[in-house]
Amino acid sequence: MKRLIALAAVVVLVVGGCTADSDDPERGDGGGAGPAGVLRVLAGSELQDLEPMLDEVRRATGVQVKLTYTGTLDGVERVYTGAAAMDTDAIWFSSNRYLELHGDAIDKISTQTKVMSSPVILGVRSAQAAELGWDKRRPTWKEIAEAGASGRFTYGMTNPAASNSGFSALVAAASALADAGTALTGDQVRQVGPQLTAFFKGQAFAAGSSGWLADAFKQRTDVSGLINYESVLLSMKAQGVDITLVHPSDGVVTADYPLTLLAGVPTDVRDRYQRVVDYLRRDDVQRKIVERTNRRPVVAAAAPADRFVGPLVELPFPVRLDVADALIGAYLNTLRRAPRTLYVLDLSGSMAGDRIDKLKAAMTALTGADTSLSGRFSRFSNREQVLLVPFSSRPNAVQRYEVPAENPEAELNRIRGAVQALKVGGDTAIYDALATAYDEARKLIAADPSRFTTIVLLTDGVRTAGRDLDAFTSTVGDPKIPVFPVLFGESVVAEMDEVARVTGGKVFDGRSGSLQEVFKEIRGYQ
Numbered sequence: 001m002k003r004l005i006a007l008a009a010v011v012v013l014v015v016g017g018c019t020a021d022s023d024d025p026e027r028g029d030g031g032g033a034g035p036a037g038v039l040r041v042l043a044g045s046e047l048q049d050l051e052p053m054l055d056e057v058r059r060a061t062g063v064q065v066k067l068t069y070t071g072t073l074d075g076v077e078r079v080y081t082g083a084a085a086m087d088t089d090a091i092w093f094s095s096n097r098y099l100e101l102h103g104d105a106i107d108k109i110s111t112q113t114k115v116m117s118s119p120v121i122l123g124v125r126s127a128q129a130a131e132l133g134w135d136k137r138r139p140t141w142k143e144i145a146e147a148g149a150s151g152r153f154t155y156g157m158t159n160p161a162a163s164n165s166g167f168s169a170l171v172a173a174a175s176a177l178a179d180a181g182t183a184l185t186g187d188q189v190r191q192v193g194p195q196l197t198a199f200f201k202g203q204a205f206a207a208g209s210s211g212w213l214a215d216a217f218k219q220r221t222d223v224s225g226l227i228n229y230e231s232v233l234l235s236m237k238a239q240g241v242d243i244t245l246v247h248p249s250d251g252v253v254t255a256d257y258p259l260t261l262l263a264g265v266p267t268d269v270r271d272r273y274q275r276v277v278d279y280l281r282r283d284d285v286q287r288k289i290v291e292r293t294n295r296r297p298v299v300a301a302a303a304p305a306d307r308f309v310g311p312l313v314e315l316p317f318p319v320r321l322d323v324a325d326a327l328i329g330a331y332l333n334t335l336r337r338a339p340r341t342l343y344v345l346d347l348s349g350s351m352a353g354d355r356i357d358k359l360k361a362a363m364t365a366l367t368g369a370d371t372s373l374s375g376r377f378s379r380f381s382n383r384e385q386v387l388l389v390p391f392s393s394r395p396n397a398v399q400r401y402e403v404p405a406e407n408p409e410a411e412l413n414r415i416r417g418a419v420q421a422l423k424v425g426g427d428t429a430i431y432d433a434l435a436t437a438y439d440e441a442r443k444l445i446a447a448d449p450s451r452f453t454t455i456v457l458l459t460d461g462v463r464t465a466g467r468d469l470d471a472f473t474s475t476v477g478d479p480k481i482p483v484f485p486v487l488f489g490e491s492v493v494a495e496m497d498e499v500a501r502v503t504g505g506k507v508f509d510g511r512s513g514s515l516q517e518v519f520k521e522i523r524g525y526q
Contacts, residue, residue: 039066093258109260138247165255166227177195201337210232219504252313362516401418455482457484
């Protein structure tokens with residue numbers, strides 16, 4: 001899912017294939033009809049692996065399925081505010097469960113058809129799985145937490161505020177550790193806090209999407225596992241990655257991918273939708289989905305006998321929005337290892353005018369000024385260290401802030417004031433500034449290695465002063481600190497790609513669309 005939403009796409013919703021549709025098919029408050037023969041679908045980015053099948057769908061049904069990708073939190077917000085209905089016919093996220101916790105969302109969606117499924121489980125390097133005994137038996141979440149707390153199991157996981165796989169893991173661990181039996185309550189979330197804190201001691205890095213998580217894991221030799229969709233882990237094994245799939249014995253949370261029609265769409269759009277879902281649930285098509293994506297089919301006859309472990313215990317999902325949000329908030333502010341983020345910000349003369357205004361707006365949003373759903377879960381978190389490394393002809397003095405564990409408003413206001421005071425002018429010493437940030441990060445890691453440390457680089461042009469790219473990359477060494485370059489203005493794409501590659505980061509594109517949305521998306525990786 002571009003970002004995620006974190007929180008957002010979330011877990012199992014539809015028990016059967018379709019739910020009853022009580023909406024009037026002639027009602028006109030859904031999205032305006034799109035082009036004839038097209039079904040416009042707002043989708044999680046992980047569904048990009050289905051793109052090759054869309055031509056087959058069109059040939060078989062006469063319907064062109066047009067997927068537009070979104071982060072899950074943004075997608076959820078677009079649906080329950082009604083914005084999605086302006087240009088979308090249907091949604092297709094990992095799950096609708098979190099969406100449905102928003103009371104305003106129920107009237108915005110209509111027929112739901114489960115197409116496939118994939119539980120969130122563990123992938124553990126085979127040698128480590130054997131050492132832990134997890135290759136012979138399925139551990140409980142308590143055993144996994146204990147292994148994480150003791151350092152015997154380290155892992156990567158997506159940020160629960162950005163990606164469904166991370167949120168599913170968080171729900172599963174909390175439910176199992178609380179021995180809830182039924183949906184989690186607020187009291188239980190608080191009670192299992194110490195156990196979850198121990199569990200997250202084993203988390204070695206975060207990611208904003210399940211796909212990037214898998215790619216990052218392949219580059220890491222210091223991490224023994226990852227928590228991800230079973231489908232992603234099976235695909236990794238097929239690519240030759242030596243991991244053992246571990247299904248926790250006390251339960252999982254499963255993504256069920258319901259293709260969901262928005263309420264109030266015209267009758268011809270309903271017809272297109274029905275043709276598509278009928279095709280996707282055919283036995284032969286279900287088998288293609290299994291073979292191409294490693295997701296489980298919803299038609300039992302299409303399931304290969306030797307591919308999937310089962311049966312699995314399905315853990316309960318929160319039934320109250322305040323409980324789900326409290327769980328995510330606890331992860332961000334108290335449970336996980338505290339983050340450390342450095343922002344290397346271009347203040348050269350070319351940033352004058354609209355560009356510096358956009359940068360200030362994007363940074364200010366992270367201080368709590370953005371009160372949208374995605375904005376609330378992307379602000380600088382409690383306990384977070386935030387460092388600003390502004391530069392032009394040379395790096396300016398590093399500005400250091402630390403958001404306290406309680407009552408963060410005063411420090412967030414200090415960061416906001418510093419951002420608003422930024423002034424532009426001068427040349428562009430990109431790599432001198434990046435080297436300064438790297439040196440500062442290394443010193444901080446040496447003093448306190450418990451934090452996640454990442455660097456964001458925003459520049460709108462080519463280097464005109466200071467050392468060059470080669471001079472910077474030659475000093476990266478180990479440990480690598482991920483740099484997330486943001487393309488902006490006339491950024492040199494090849495150089496930003498190389499910075500991300502060498503440091504184990506990822507490039508984000510802020511040249512079109514909203515820079516504020518890009519900065520929020522990066523928060524899933526911090």
